[in-house]
Amino acid sequence: MFSGFFDKLKSGLSKTKNNFTDRITEILTGTVSIDEDMYDELEEILITSDIGVETSVYIIDKLKEKIRQEKIKDPSEVNGCLKRVILDILETSKGSIDPDSTPETILIIGVNGVGKTTSIGKIAAKLKKQKYKVIMAAADTFRAAAIDQLEVWSTRAGVELIKHQEGSDPAAVVYDAIQAAKARNADILICDTAGRLHNKKNLMDELGKINRVIEREFGNSSRKTFLVLDATTGQNAVIQAKQFTEVCKVDGIILTKLDGTAKGGIIISIKHILNIPVQLIGVGEGIDDLQEFDSNEFVEALF
Incomplete structure (x- = not known):
């Protein structure tokens, strides 16, 4: 079963x-x-x-x-x-990161420290395994470590990474990544973005600019925005999710570090308060430990 x-x-x-x-x-x-x-x-x-x-x-x-x-x-x-x-x-729900159609652009948002970059690497590896041609864009240009980390994952997953220098314009990185995706006939473009929630206006402007670039340059691609949250932060994660939904439309949640916490109950809270589906959950460090969320399995494991 x-x-x-x-x-x-x-x-x-x-x-x-x-x-x-x-x-x-x-x-x-x-x-x-x-x-x-x-x-x-x-x-x-x-x-x-x-x-x-x-x-x-x-x-x-x-x-x-x-x-x-x-x-x-x-x-x-x-x-x-x-x-x-x-x-x-x-509800009976099963998370999925499979594209609705190809090409598809996935924007990944989330504050620093939640496991955003690692999640992107694992998603890229997962999609590559499913025979999709994937390109990653390092558009979190405010953190040099994020670019370096994605580089490690790009090698590990065997997926091409488009990057600029630290401090570059994130929308310019996305622009170059779209040109690469079109030239290489990629199925999925995954964009890492900055998560500076303390300045909502800047974040809104940045995501707005990135979305306009995608609209203009890659209008035929379907688009999703996934928010990465850290389960160990409990109700703070729900507050974060609320704040992000005020900035942009969130299509799904990726909940990390579920294995290290007694706060797994926030999955119920997220669904009830925000009605955003949890797509993926992380229950370990391994590359295969980020998996599609299944509500039946979750409740069975809980009880």
């Missing part, structure tokens, strides 16, 4: 599971009847598992509704009911 990645996911989510499901099981085992005290304790666990107040309150309301509808009286059945509520929020 589940992929080999499921075991990796299960072990990656072990900290979240200990913080979340195991504590819920503990409470339900000691509960004699379904009452307000039980709901309060469950809500507290949800909030402290980084699901956030708004989503936690919503989950408890939906849980009460379901328990009434299904006429559940036995506390031992509450866990299964909670699982169904969470699945309803996530």
